[in-house]
Structure formats: C-alpha cells, structure tokens
Amino acid sequence: MTANRKPRVLVTREVFDETLDYLRQHCEVIDNQGDRPYAPEALGKALAACDGLMCSLTDRVDAALLAAAPNLKAVANIAVGYNNIDVTACTVRGVMATNTPGVLDDSTADLAWTLMLGAARRITEVERRVRTGEWTGWRLKQWLGVDVHHATLGIIGMGRIGQAIARRAVGFDMKVIYHNRKPIQPELERKANASYVAFDALLAQSDFIVLQVPYSPATHHLIGAAQLVKMKPSAILINSTRGGVVDDAALIAALKNGTIRAAGLDVYENEPKLNPEFLALDNVVLAPHVGSSTEATRQAMAMLAAKNLVAALKGETPPNLLNPEALRG
Numbered sequence: 001m002t003a004n005r006k007p008r009v010l011v012t013r014e015v016f017d018e019t020l021d022y023l024r025q026h027c028e029v030i031d032n033q034g035d036r037p038y039a040p041e042a043l044g045k046a047l048a049a050c051d052g053l054m055c056s057l058t059d060r061v062d063a064a065l066l067a068a069a070p071n072l073k074a075v076a077n078i079a080v081g082y083n084n085i086d087v088t089a090c091t092v093r094g095v096m097a098t099n100t101p102g103v104l105d106d107s108t109a110d111l112a113w114t115l116m117l118g119a120a121r122r123i124t125e126v127e128r129r130v131r132t133g134e135w136t137g138w139r140l141k142q143w144l145g146v147d148v149h150h151a152t153l154g155i156i157g158m159g160r161i162g163q164a165i166a167r168r169a170v171g172f173d174m175k176v177i178y179h180n181r182k183p184i185q186p187e188l189e190r191k192a193n194a195s196y197v198a199f200d201a202l203l204a205q206s207d208f209i210v211l212q213v214p215y216s217p218a219t220h221h222l223i224g225a226a227q228l229v230k231m232k233p234s235a236i237l238i239n240s241t242r243g244g245v246v247d248d249a250a251l252i253a254a255l256k257n258g259t260i261r262a263a264g265l266d267v268y269e270n271e272p273k274l275n276p277e278f279l280a281l282d283n284v285v286l287a288p289h290v291g292s293s294t295e296a297t298r299q300a301m302a303m304l305a306a307k308n309l310v311a312a313l314k315g316e317t318p319p320n321l322l323n324p325e326a327l328r329g
C-alpha cells in the first residue's frame with residue numbers, strides 16, 4: 001500500500017450503512033449490498049487487488065483463496081466463530097485474521113434460551129396446531145410439555161456465551177453443571193452458579209444440554225449416537241453453536257425413537273440444506289442460524305469487524321487478532 005493510496009477492501013456480503021460509512025472514511029470499499037454470495041473462484045478474482053477482506057461465515061478463506069490475493073493483509077470475520085477461516089494458512093502468508101467476540105454473547109445466550117423454552121413447551125408445534133385449526137378447545141392433557149424451572153441444565157463449552165446462558169438459569173431455579181476443556185476460574189463459576197462435571201456425567205444428569213463449543217476437527221460429531229444414548233430419555237438437546245458439532249442423522253434417529261425427548265437447533269450440518277427429515281419431526285424446534293441476529297448485535301458485530309480491519313490496515317494490532325504470529329517475520 002503506498003502512502004497516498006487508501007487501502008482497498010472487499011466486503012463480501014451486505015452490511016449496515018454505518019459500517020460502510022466507517023470503512024469508507026479509511027478505505028476504498030468494494031461492497032456487495034446486493035448480498036449475492038461470491039462463489040470461491042469469483043471471490044479470488046474480486047480479492048486479487050485488495051488489501052483487506054471483510055467476510056462472513058458463508059465465505060471460505062483457505063490457502064487457495066489467499067494465494068489468489070497476494071496483497072491481502074487482513075481478514076475480518078463478522079462472527080465470533082471462525083471455522084470458515086484457515087487461520088494457519090493466514091499466518092503462513094502474514095495475513096492477520098480477526099473475529100467479533102464479546103458483542104454477541106447476550107443475544108446468543110437469549111436465543112439458546114428461546115430454543116430451550118420453545119422445545120420444552122413445544123411452542124412451534126402447538127403454534128402450528130393453532131394455525132391449522134386443530135385446536136378446538138382446552139383439555140387437561142393437551143400437548144403437555146416439561147418444566148424448565150428446577151431442572152438441571154448442562155452446558156458443554158463454558159466460554160463467555162456458555163456463562164451468559166448459565167447466568168440466566170438463576171431466575172429459573174435450575175441446577176447448572178458444565179463441561180469444558182478445563183474448569184473456568186472459581187470466580188466465574190460462582191457468577192455462573194455452575195459446577196464442573198465430567199463429560200459423561202453431564203450427559204447422564206442433564207435435563208437440558210446446551211452445546212456452546214466452537215466447531216473444529218476436535219468437536220466434529222461431539223454428540224453422536226454413542227452420546228445420545230447416555231442422555232436421559234427426557235433430555236432436550238440444544239445446538240446453538242455450529243453445525244457439525246452434532247451428528248444430525250444420529251440426532252434424527254434419537255428424536256424418532258425416543259432416545260431423547262426433543263431438540264432445539266439453530267445450526268445444522270450443511271446448512272442451509274439441513275437434513276429434510278428434521279422437517280417432519282414435531283419434537284424439534286428449528287431456527288435458521290439467528291443466534292446473534294438482533295439489530296443491535298448484528299450492527300455491533302459488523303462495526304467491530306470494520307474496526308478490526310481498519311486497525312490492521314493502519315499497521316496497528318487489531319483488538320481481536322486471532323493470529324499474533326502473523327505479525328512476526
């Protein structure tokens with residue numbers, strides 16, 4: 001980048017006007033307000049003369065793409081999860097990679113709770129029955145759900161979002177247990193009112209199991225047939241993190257044969273082409289990857305990504321740098 005030229009950045013998907021306004025103060029911006037996702041090859045071509053990339057989880061940033069973008073200095077993901085980015089490949093090329101932690105914790109925790117409550121009280125199923133005219137009046141044993149209050153909540157993955165989910169359980173008088181790579185600090189455990197347990201103990205004891213681990217080869221199919229049979233037949237499984245953490249075919253079998261009671265899902269393997277068998281099941285609440293999707297939170301995510309990108313292109317260390325090693329060498 002020469003001293004008198006603004007860095008050129010590509011924004012792969014539609015963002016908010018304020019995000020573009022901020023970027024344009026510092027950069028020459030190629031936007032995509034029409035929101036047509038780039039095919040990988042087209043993305044490589046569009047990026048050929050760019051210094052920066054602002055992307056989303058629908059864009060794959062891998063070695064091949066980086067090879068097509070020799071001037072690239074920074075990649076800013078508009079998401080906290082970054083399994084769409086090959087961070088190692090970025091580091092090898094000295095490309096900084098950033099994500100958007102922190103600003104979406106509460107909204108994502110709210111959505112996990114929406115799925116818990118929705119699955120427990122069968123809310124999408126009964127709403128459908130109202131809409132189709134199937135509801136003809138009150139009955140004592142009508143579409144019975146299960147209680148969330150006083151139940152045991154098991155959280156797998158106790159980062160910031162997991163802790164925000166746990167804190168909400170206080171008002172429901174729940175017992176909260178969690179499993180993580182290692183226990184969180186005692187002070188955070190106290191705030192979350194949660195106790196560390198072994199993975200299998202969590203599967204066996206929880207009435208609600210919420211998955212909040214990032215997706216990686218290590219967490220691929222963390223929950224499959226072998227784990228589902230260890231859960232209570234009354235258990236409700238919530239996946240509000242990433243598709244692939246759950247083996248969806250195994251979950252469908254478990255929901256069909258009563259291995260567990262129900263599920264609430266915001267994410268899927270191969271989304272948006274989710275396994276069509278989910279659509280035929282009443283005991284699953286299905287959301288379209290909207291965990292962080294409130295106006296305020298998505299604006300904050302996009303702005304944080306923009307600030308990361310601008311900082312990186314100014315030669316500063318961006319606030320949410322994933323690969324500080326990229327700066328060495």
Ligand code: DGY
Nearest residue numbers: 078079080081291292
């Ligand atoms: C994230 O930030 O990882 C979310 O899944 C995006 O909505």
